[in-house]
Amino acid sequence: MNNESNPPQKKKRGVTIIDVARASDVSYATVSRVLSGYEFVRESTRNRVMEAVERLGYVANLQARSLKGGRSRIVGLLAPNLDNGYVGTIARGIDGELAGNNYDLMLYTSHSHRGKEAFYVGAIMNGLADGLLLIAPLVPMTYLNELREQNFPYALIDQADPTENSSVVEATNWQGAYEATRYLNQLGHTRIAFITGLLAVRSAVDRMQGYKAALTDCNIPVREELIIEGNYQQQTGYEATKKLLQSVNPPPTAIFASNDLSAFGAMDAARESGLRIPEDISIIGFDDVPQASFVYPKLTTVRQPLEEMGRVAAKMLLAQIEDRSHPPQRITLPTELVIRDSCGPNRRREHEDLVEKDRRPPIENP
Amino acid sequence: MNNESNPPQKKKRGVTIIDVARASDVSYATVSRVLSGYEFVRESTRNRVMEAVERLGYVANLQARSLKGGRSRIVGLLAPNLDNGYVGTIARGIDGELAGNNYDLMLYTSHSHRGKEAFYVGAIMNGLADGLLLIAPLVPMTYLNELREQNFPYALIDQADPTENSSVVEATNWQGAYEATRYLNQLGHTRIAFITGLLAVRSAVDRMQGYKAALTDCNIPVREELIIEGNYQQQTGYEATKKLLQSVNPPPTAIFASNDLSAFGAMDAARESGLRIPEDISIIGFDDVPQASFVYPKLTTVRQPLEEMGRVAAKMLLAQIEDRSHPPQRITLPTELVIRDSCGPNRRREHEDLVEKDRRPPIENP
């Protein structure tokens, strides 16, 4: 009864393991055992302790637990930002998996930390979190090296480690791009432009390769002027499309953007140029972020199972946390073509675009 | 040279304050002083310590620091989800402010914790975080009470505390809705429908009231059949609009949705009914989430300064963390009408809709 009357700064400490011990008349070590599920505790003792825990509303102090060398039951997530649904969707998967295992998520968005990232990675490895998930599009090798050196659990999401030595969850980027391109071709398109992602990123390269392979398999020559390097941003998609529409002649009838965001930019540019989608030009994206079905027309895109990727990554990470010698795995999840409204048949198929074997005398319309 | 050859489970502990002390030949208390910016340390000592810190790559152990009763320098954020840009944008503001003050963000998304929230709030108050930010649309009173009881720093974002006793950051909901409605009226609309938000939420009620007040000030009677209760979801916006279009006669020429998400739903429904936006029907939203300018046509909406709200909330929270007796504040940030492409003049102005003072003989065009 002595903490009632000091209005400011009252430093109310929570209920500790000691309070519980007193209340249940055992040593606090025993309480700790009960709490951590130690097997050899007499049933009655356990019950007595649990009852006290309930009654007192005891909540474990995570700092103390982790300080002692145990787990903090916190997983760090380093992501570039939360602006578009991309990270949010992955985070939901992660979050769901973690919650089921009694872990918490600590979020770091690198956009605001520039340069302090090293500090964070340090703090995280220092016990703040038990593991680290990275969505960072460009993971500085320095972190990876340090992480690996310390044998600290981590996993990369949608981003291959250049040294092929990390746990990675990704999607079938090559395959997805291949299918999207074939789809466009089935629709009659042969002048299919491609806006790349950041080519420093592995997935971006894979997507481009899938695109090229599909073209080749369709007997369409790969024309470099139809490939524009982008960086996964909407603005860049916009600019790339403007350029494509203005300076390539004849202009493409379809545009494959390496991600939805740049596809949105492409849509804007196309419309600004007076083109209707999909009547005059087809546009396809990649990712299937939530807003892909908000835009008009709804975007046809290659779906990456983002939530699933988050879930799987979390699962992998947890496995590594449990067993630090768990070898790194690479899991590749399937993509899926989601056909919506932004692609249509090529209406201005021109003969000079036809490939060799198609060159035959034009057939007169009756 | 003794930790090279035990491949698995090597439990490498980080560099501690003690290592630094040894390296710089001072007591570790002095190192602590230097690190916490204590004033009275001899310049040369400070330099020596800092140099060792650098050289050894020392990183503070946050758990230990917070355990000791100090700050954890972590702020918790409880949000419903990350699916749409709403929370993401607010989070960016928070994040920016925190980073500038050397705080970290710990994220809890309630969608996956259902029912464990109480546990989290407990853990957070128990020292895991120094303060809590809530974007939860429906904040259970139990938390608020507990938080307040313990005098634990917290702030609500875009959600008024029913008991008017918390720190709150919100926007001028009433005002924003009022202006949006007036704008629609200036465009010639008089049959303006309104899709509400979750009416259990204060901001939703404020917006509705702003709408009604504007109508009244424009001498337009409030017609209950034009007001449909929604819940801030896209799907509901869609359904409400369908209903509005089918069962109200004559149908509204403009729809004011209480948030952008439901406005997107409304756009879908309108289009499905064969209406062009904005030629046949005007649609206006509220929030200005990032995708508002992705959709087509770009959504005219009332901008809430989400990022700013996050920043201000974080600032308020930090102030409370510094001084626990800091009284709760309520800060209201201005909204702003963002005119884009989804609203246009009413083309089917009917005379029976004109208000009294407008009844005058139509003027002939020259």
Next chain:
DNA sequence: CTGAAAGCGCTAACAA
């Protein structure tokens, strides 16, 4: 099966 006790890394009196 349970208790005693030694810290985990750090901060904050209190001494010197």
Next chain:
DNA sequence: TTGTTAGCGCTTTCAG
């Protein structure tokens, strides 16, 4: 100006 020291709450041997 700097050192010494007592814990913060908890896990984990080591002894009963």
